[in-house]
Amino acid sequence: MIKSDLQHIESELNEVISLFEDVEKLNIKHIFAKKEDRVVNTFVFVGKSFAYGNLMPKNLSEIEEKRLIKRFAKLSLYKALSRFYEKEMPWGSLTGIRPTKLAYSQLESTGEFEEFFIDTMKVSKEKTQLVKNVLNTQKGIYKKDDNNTDFFVFIPFCPSRCKYCSFITNDIEKTKAYVDEYVNALIEEIRHSAKYIKNLRSIYVGGGTPVSLDNKNLEKVLKELAKINTGVEFSVEAGRPDAITKENLKLLKDYGVNRICVNPQTFNNKTLQLLGRNHTAEQVIDVYNLTKDDFSVNMDLIAGLEKETFSDFKYSLDTALSLSPDNITVHTLCVKKGSYLSAETNRLSANEVNDMVDYAYNELTKNGYAPYYLYRQKYMAGNLENVGYTKPGKACVYNVDVMEEISQNVACGANAISKRVFNGGERIERCASPKDILTYLKNIEKIKSNKDKLFV
Ligand SMILES: C[S@@+](CC[C@H](N)C(=O)[O-])C[C@H]1O[C@@H](n2cnc3c(N)ncnc32)[C@H](O)[C@@H]1O
Ligand code: SF4
Incomplete structure (x- = not known):
């Protein structure tokens, strides 16, 4: 379980924890700091401290900023646990049920999702390729229509x-x-x-x-x-x-x-x-x-x-x-x-x-x-x-x-x-x-x- 400065995202940080076996007993403490255009997420457990910094882009809307803060915190926790256990997970820091949905939304906003999956979210190349293949098979079926x-x-x-x-x-x-x-x-x-x-x-x-x-x-x-x-x-x-x-x-x-x-x-x-x-x-x-x-x-x-x-x-x-x-x-x-x-x-x-x-x-x-x-x-x-x-x-x-x-x-x-x-x-x-x-x-x-x- 985790105790976080950002209480509203504790449950999502716990989802990252559940990616690894036997981590619940670690009693992780999360310290969040934001200064100007930079956020720093620090995780303290077993007497060690793991800190990661990220730049926040300028001119974000309130919703975008919240979303990014959450993403950086989850990613930082994943990196800390991955370093501590010397282990990478197939889906990296992704915790949601629907990786393909995230890929579609990335494609829509930036025109690409593979780099984002591999470099930012730490998803393995194999799973990224799987997502790419699924999107490819869905061509002709995938139709957005509220009706x-x-x-x-x-x-x-x-x-x-x-x-x-x-x-x-x-x-x-x-x-x-x-x-x-x-x-x-x-x-x-x-x-x-x-x-x-x-x-x-x-x-x-x-x-x-x-x-x-x-x-x-x-x-x-x-x-x-x-x-x-x-x-x-x-x-x-x-x-x-x-x-x-x-x-x-x-x-x-x-x-x-x-x-x-x-x-x-x-x-x-x-x-x-x-x-x-x-x-x-x-x-x-x-x-x-x-x-x-x-x-x-x-x-x-x-x-x-x-x-x-x-x-x-x-x-x-x-x-x-x-x-x-x-x-x-x-x-x-x-x-x-x-x-x-x-x-x-x-x-x-x-x-x-x-x-x-x-x-x-x-x-x-x-x-x-x-x-x-x-x-x-x-x-x-x-x-x-x-x-x-x-x-x-x-x-x-x-x-x-x-x-x-x-x-x-x-x-x-x-x-x-x-x-x-x-x-x-x-x-x-x-x-x-x-x-x-x-x-x-x-x-x-x-x-x-x-x-x-x-x-x-
Ligand atoms: C809602 S079940 C209904 C299927 C049908 N009643 C049957 O048993 O053939 C749909 C599918 O979920 C999968 N499933 C159910 N429990 C699971 C579990 N604990 N882990 C992984 N797959 C599971 C099974 O493959 C199952 O066929
Ligand atoms: S839903 Fe299918 S898998 Fe689950 S109990 Fe019924 S028969 Fe078995």
Whole structure:
């Protein structure tokens, strides 16, 4: 933890600290000084002092000056920790979720982002190149337009909880008393929210595991969404192969769904069992064969899973590649507070996870896939990232829009966050629904009126 002269940025300085392992115990003190056109950030810990000075450009607006002061403080702290630990991080001093968003904004203001990433923010050349490739793949999809609308629906149920997962979702068996009521409230919200749609870009039903709903409830949701569909990309994060059946696939197809996820996470049966996924690698392949002619398919993999080595991950990636789905998304294990996994049960070295992620990048790009979106989270193994890869022309519009925050997102269901963008995303207003199902059910009228205030 840090004690800073600039209290309002303490939480962001703590984000820099979380890039390094075991730093919390250092009790860092931050001293900030500004004199004329110069700021000096000094950090004191373990009896040592690390000081860095920066020149402040002239004629800055108040907002720009605040932004720069924060950036210099974070950068200085990163440099101090990097020197102390003799270690550089792949994303340097960058702490945000969306490195590509920062690259776009740099490009707009200065005409370049690579030098800024490498020289100023200390991002590695490899990660800078990754960002450059993502921006390149997004050409033709990336469109700033405040009227563009993506429509999201959240289904917070799963066939069972996976050990690593910290998403807000519920074992459907344990919550079956509320499922019908949830679906009815959701449909009411979808109906109410249809009027906010301006130029529809995509529909995305996420989870959880949407196909853990029985066919009657799934059909109700799909029927409602079919009413708003204008022939756009329509994804369902079907997800768990043990919940995908011929019958629910037929429903998805009949109601216009054209993209689904069939997620292995890993192709090693031992790991799948350990994670509580209740399906085998063979089942993933069987389900994929059922789906691949009717849908564009995405497969999620996770690098750094409990007890997996580089060769386990390599096997999973090679298997996914041999199946040739349109999209492969490579996540890096993130040990969040809400998951059953604790940080202690999974201490793979950052180097090992790094090797996995590098292998995925090299193999996928060699085999005709390109990275098309990426994001980072806190508590990620090796401080790495999640990357979506796509075959040419098959990138998921929803993922690009959501990551870059360049369109409005009309989101329905518990834990959904609707967003309205202004001036191409320069300003964003949000409205969040309660995370828990019962609170969602009780507050549906309030949720609708809050969304009216946001969108109308
Ligand atoms: C919201 S989940 C839904 C997917 C679907 N229910 C399934 O399990 O196949 C989306 C993806 O997030 C990833 N994920 C979930 N928990 C994670 C964690 N702790 N670390 C890294 N990736 C994670 C998984 O790859 C998962 O497929
Ligand atoms: S990984 Fe998917 S199936 Fe497993 S608990 Fe999370 S959302 Fe549910």
